[in-house]
Amino acid sequence: MKWLLRIVFLLVAVVGLVIGALLMMPGDKLAAILTEQVRGQTGRDLKLSGDVNLSFWPVLGMETGPVTFSNASWAGPEPMLSADSMAVGVDAAALISGDLRIRRIIAENPTLRLELSEGRGNWQFDRSTPVSSGNAVSAQSKNATGTVTLDFLELTNARLVYVENDAVKFDFANVDLSANWPDVTAPLFVEAKMDVPGGKVEVDLKIPDLPAYATGVAAPLELLLRAPGGEVDFDGLVNLAGEMDGKLHIKAQDTEKMLAAFGQAGVGVPLGLGRKAEVAGHMTYTSEGRISLREMVAQLDDNRLTGEADIVISDPPQITARLNGGDLDLSRFNAPSGEGGVGGGSAAVTAAEGWSTTPIDASALALANGKIRLTANSIAVPELTLGPSDLTLNLDRSRAVLQMNPATLFSGKLTGQVVANNRNGLSVGGNLQAEGIDLQSALSTLADVTRLSGTGSGSFEFLGVGQSEDQIMRSLSGKGRLDVGRGVISGIDLDRIMGRGDGNGGATVFNSLTASFTIDQGVLRNEDLLMSLDNFRADGKGTVGIGARNIDYLFTPTALRANSGQGLSVPVRIVGPWSNPSIQPDLSKVIEAAAEGKIKELEGDAKQQVLDKVGDELGTAVTDSESLEKAVKKKLEEEAKKGLLKLLGAD
Template structure:
């Protein structure tokens, strides 16, 4: 046995001596620099580009088959800039010889210094690296999965790399199609030993400078990776990304981002997972996880997403948007979001959503069922929402007075008609407490649908002890918008509603029912004033008309008839009633009413007239009559005007209405009443005389007949 071992040891020593001798021979005799021209010619043939080797080329044979190259440069493709496609200061790589006998490629550390890479895309979309896959001489593209000159069916070699070091690299990206240029400088990458199925650490980073938005900074990354190319399985544990940037294009001039995650991918199975996601930026923390399937054919994803500490104003600034000015300056400063996310390349859905915006809490579901059709579906509930606080603050600047002569006012400037075609929206919005236009509504439930340029809103809600039930339709197809409203209010307390709606003392109180059936064109207030047509019906019980005291006008009327001075105004300036009904017809910018009917135990009031919506002026006549007595209510009895219709002329503007007793009509009515009374008395007297004459004639006739018979 010992002789055999000695023989084997001798043979091994002989092999070592031969290999060392050959290595010494080649190192002394063989000079790779003699093959520069051949290498340049080969690159020209294969790529059509010019390779320039300015530095020395060195070769080692044992125990590593290695090479190192000094300064080198690869020219750019035709039709692109004069900058080299790639250049480097130096590069070094070595391969162990003996493992090659077992189809194992063991590479020592690969070192690249001073790499400069220029990536370009022209306006036509062509890139300066697309030609690198072609043979410049034959214009052939290698078969996918097969390297040029190899058999695609041959078994692959096992590859391991002692590590990769890239330092002082620069990468430029010039995109003429998008009109953007980027530069990544100080690119450094370093890894541990890379072998199939074995974990290795990596770290690196690069500086960057971009023009839009104007910013510069640095991105660093690190983690532990596992690569199994045979099984097409890849993993990164503890992936860490940190970004620090500053510049005029960033919110408040700076931005920092931090991200942690674990990544898994199985290309054969077509899966990708992202777990332990933890990202922070703009004081916002995002956590979650996502799993992707069907990477090869039909990608689909599902996961959880949570965002806390979101400041919408800061995010809008970061996206280059100007945050709106709101009536409440503290709005749009606090938000959060949590949901189960799922989707494909054609759709996305947020299920089990729990979100917040300032003081409002939102729950429900939101989904885009088809990106191409813009098909949005939702079912969202909000506990409370103050819409007014998100609107621009009210300005106290009086507008121009309408032209009382023409009655047209200043016409609104023409705007581009709204076009809602191409949008597909359907959903339901519920709000516990909603404040809008000063009104407070509860238990709001609104169905919303938008299709083919037609938007339908069907809100139902409780407000001021009554109910709102409306149907609104807006048709917007690139022409003048068409608006239609129907429905109304039922058993609503009008005094707080009008007070909250206008912000002024209400002019009508009571419990009312309002019916609407209106249609108009345009969306602006001026356009609607001119085009709104339809009817508004009003029924009010147990209320009062504020600002006018009909009883006082009746006292003034009696004083006029008696020839005395009118009594001084006393009591509250309002007219109480038990019920009031009216129908208003709108058209051509005018609201007309002919059937006002107000009743109380003391009065009966009718009215008719119109209001010009464009000029905002009133022309209305109220006719009041006494059916009871006002004694005990601050005035004497009104026997003189009992049965007489007392006219009150209402004029002025919507903002400042005026009320005036129509004396001429009153006197005419009184005179007509007295004349009718005299006529009635005369008629009665004639009737009495006629009856008396009939009696006398009968007596005379009877006496004559008696004399005749005698």
């Protein structure tokens, strides 16, 4: 047993001497040994400076001042990692066996620069010559160099920079990051936190098979991102190029707050388009920055959409989408945030008093560029409800063009386009063609006019500028035409006014109506209204104040068979607000015509009395002027004959 004790004592003495020698070795010498080992395992330079505190067993490590870890040879000149201070520890026993088991890396105020170029990531390590992402691990395996693992990584107050093909994709500061990969067969876990407007963004990332991922093949990825206002969940595959394919689920309790957290502060989301949103589908992301969503289901406030979309990540994003909706409610589109969709405030004005003066928030026009096609059973917008419609929305730098292919409105079809432009202040315009429109529904909805009913077609061009409904309506300019078939004007009974029977119960039934108009500064002018009826025609001209919501219009019906077939006109002036206009027919000409008819009747009676008296005197019947003339002539002949006989002395 003495020899065994001597051997043990000798080994302890040797180990003690080795440890003592190491403790007596200068820190820079030990740092050089460690950096040489790191270079041998990774092919990169690790530079340590400042005071170096060492540990040896079971963890070979040090705490140092400023440190840099070099980038890949093909990447930029900036180091992959730099920090004000760092603590590094590796498993001494594993290092002796040829493996690099990193026990800890703790860095203060580090900058981590990740670069990707042509499928290569600077986080891939090699020891001699560069290798492609597809055979990085296999090349290391062939060199029989062991494995690299990471027990614990912690970066405090870090700056994260991601560069893809020489273009900076993101640059985040004030990031806290931790990661661990304790075994080759274990998952890699990464947690990160970053300060953003409104709070923090937190990321939990899990790669179950890091070695497979390192070879460049698509490997499983689980990602959960929590941000102020919502979260993003992804479960699928990822490769070294950052390309992803899998299930995506986005849930936003406050979309505006979530957008602000990602650098889109101040963007207002219209109510009905996702102030509160949930989107799910199958996502594919390519290295070119294109996101494709298939089998997509989007719940935007109370509206549900299905379809597919392609998004190019840019500023702003470029979107191409085909969406299908049921009954969509955008009727509270401009409702202020946080008020449950109820507009209001001192600036709001009821429809009966005038157009709303509440400022219109059109910032949503800047959210994206692209083309979105939407089909829906119905679409309710403020004061309007469209029926089954096929719409295409083109977005380009805060300018939206809505193409109707067609849209169903007021029981008719509407084709053409409407434009909203918010590049230099808000303006709206359009060029529309309508067919089969229910006039009573249209006029009562748009202008509080309920007296005219019928089915019409026409065209309408318009342009308005302003930041509220009131400003836009008072600035309107444009032109148009209206053609209506058989219809009714309630409140005016031309048959009764013209004395043509019992009338139509306080209404006028017409066979056709045509009119053209121009608009300037919110005032519509018409000079050629023509209405055709069975016994009448009616002409009209005047103005309609679209901005002021009033009317001053002269409507002139003409009884075609009155006045011995010469016609009789009765002007009707419509004056006042849309909600309660005054209708005042001018009866003076009717009275004049009636008086003229009575005079003729009296003249006829007097003439007949004269004829009767003359007939009695002449002793013959006299019925008209001609018979009177003959009777008088005959009487004169008889009297002359009697006078001649007396003169000649005859009996």
